[in-house]
Amino acid sequence: MTGILIVYASRDGHTRQICERMRQRLEADDVSMRLVPIDQAKDLDPSAFDAVAVGGSVVYGKHDPRLGRFIEDEADHFRQTPLAFFSVNLIARKAEKRSIEGNVYVRKFLDNLSVEPAHVEIIAGHLDYPSYGFFDRIMIQLTMKFTEGPTDRNTVIDYTDYEQVDRFADRLRDMARESADDR
Numbered sequence: 001m002t003g004i005l006i007v008y009a010s011r012d013g014h015t016r017q018i019c020e021r022m023r024q025r026l027e028a029d030d031v032s033m034r035l036v037p038i039d040q041a042k043d044l045d046p047s048a049f050d051a052v053a054v055g056g057s058v059v060y061g062k063h064d065p066r067l068g069r070f071i072e073d074e075a076d077h078f079r080q081t082p083l084a085f086f087s088v089n090l091i092a093r094k095a096e097k098r099s100i101e102g103n104v105y106v107r108k109f110l111d112n113l114s115v116e117p118a119h120v121e122i123i124a125g126h127l128d129y130p131s132y133g134f135f136d137r138i139m140i141q142l143t144m145k146f147t148e149g150p151t152d153r154n155t156v157i158d159y160t161d162y163e164q165v166d167r168f169a170d171r172l173r174d175m176a177r178e179s180a181d182d183r
């Protein structure tokens, strides 16, 4: 088996941490995986892998546009190699925002793609007011106020459900195995 490629965009490192957790899970299962930040993804060939996951965090309502460009540039490969998309954001701390229908950021991202991912995973992110600059903190406090989340400027909460992350890694493993069997 050739393995799994994960391409990610992370502003402050939380998405990278989630990806590292997936790496541990996959490698414990003897599945080889390559983890590549989006700024180093230019010369990758997705067809050299059995499954590919592309994802990143939401910053001011948007995923890193390079993620969409990567998928579109490699769209022909994704008609053969199974693709999963994953999104990390704070509104996903609420269960109803962890579905495509419930998460406006993910819906908008997928609407702009010509390829339909075989799987989409929406993961709650990390809130860390003390690490934000003044402007970012005010904006996130406002978002939290509207969505009934914590606004205290000392709050640090990791909303990520790491069991969900493990299940996602297992799902990728299964996608890769099925795809390898079909070749």
Ligand SMILES: Cc1cc2nc3c(=O)[nH]c(=O)nc-3n(C[C@H](O)[C@H](O)[C@H](O)COP(=O)(O)O)c2cc1C
Binding pocket: 009, 010, 011, 012, 013, 014, 015, 016, 056, 057, 058, 059, 060, 061, 062, 088, 089, 090, 091, 092, 124, 125, 126, 127, 132, 136, 140, 143
């Ligand atoms: C400047 C900034 C803007 C953000 N904007 C949003 C947003 O619009 N909606 C949301 O749900 N989460 C938003 N978040 C939360 C991030 O998606 C979340 O903290 C995520 O865990 C960050 O992951 P990263 O460190 O990999 O970038 C924002 C975070 C920051 C720092």
